[in-house]
Amino acid sequence: MQKSVPILQVDGLSVRYGKVEALHSATLTVGAGQIVSVIGPNGAGKSTLLNAIMGALPQTGSSNGVIRYLDEDVAALPIERRVSRGMCLVPERRELFASMSVEDNLVLGAYRRKRAGERSFLDQLEPVFRLFPRLKERRRQAAGTLSGGERQMLAVGRALMAKPKLLMLDEPSLGLAPLIVKEIFHIVSALRETGVAILLIEQNARAALQISDFGYVLETGEFALKGPAQDLQHNPQVIETYLGLVKKAV
Structure with a gap:
């Protein structure tokens, strides 16, 4: 049986802001119909990762590496071309027309x-x-x-x-009350049934891993851990550093 091509394949993606490297050699995969989470502390480079994939880095930023979407190298494409191909980013600021x-x-x-x-x-x-x-x-x-x-x-x-074929969500639970957070993640989980692939960036590690198929832990610009989301939920390092903190905050 032929292996299906991932919706998104990122290899060796690095991002610099001047002399500062915000993301170092990131590699991740998002398959069709999957929810993939990237968790980590504030300032770890999570939003930088999404912006680089979307082609939305500020002018002070530069990136190199391979970004393949539906088996096409899109690293050199402007954001408009990526959007027209079915990539979509919901930014942390939401950017609605009030x-x-x-x-x-x-x-x-x-x-x-x-x-x-x-x-x-x-x-x-x-x-x-x-x-x-x-x-x-x-x-x-x-x-x-x-x-x-x-x-x-x-x-x-x-x-x-x-x-979209690929929906990227940047901190969808940020600033929301716990009951609303639960509702938002329930809806994100339901989106799996539509067939859209989801790349989820979150500080709320517990909620993110509960609905995800696969997860990555990003720390100071590098992936420190990765694996099936269920395995990460039981990883002692993840429990001590992220899940414990989330539990105390609820």
Whole structure:
């Protein structure tokens, strides 16, 4: 049986900001329909990793290494070309249009599909509303009036409007109450059924590993550990450094 090609294959990815190396020789794989988590402390380089994969590094940053998406080397492609191929990043800041309605923010997520001439570019609107019933209730409401959890739902929903094959989430639980965090991760887990591959960046190691297939631990710009998520949950080093801290914080 022929082995399927990974959605994302990163090999030897390094990122520098001037003389400072923020990420060193990172290698990871995300398969079709998988949820892969990268956990680690604040400042470890997690967001840098996502931005490099997406081609969204600031001008002061430079990267080298191999980034293969659907078996195509995309390392030299601009962010717009990566998005058009089905890569999508939900940034930590969410970057919603606060004065626009929930529905208009969602429609903007399908803009590239509309520009590409897809007649059915709004075909994901109802599926997004089924996934996030609260957004449907607030579809006419300005995005800036939503709660933190609802804004996170809207950011993910807007990304799904583009029908991504690879969805990258940067700290989706950041700043949210524990009950809302549980709801957000339940929804992320449910996305697996849509077939989208998910690369999840999180400080909440316990919640991330519980819904993931595979995990990586990033420390000071390098992967210190990797393995099936269930194995990492029982790894003494992970328990002591991350899961213990998360447990105390709940």
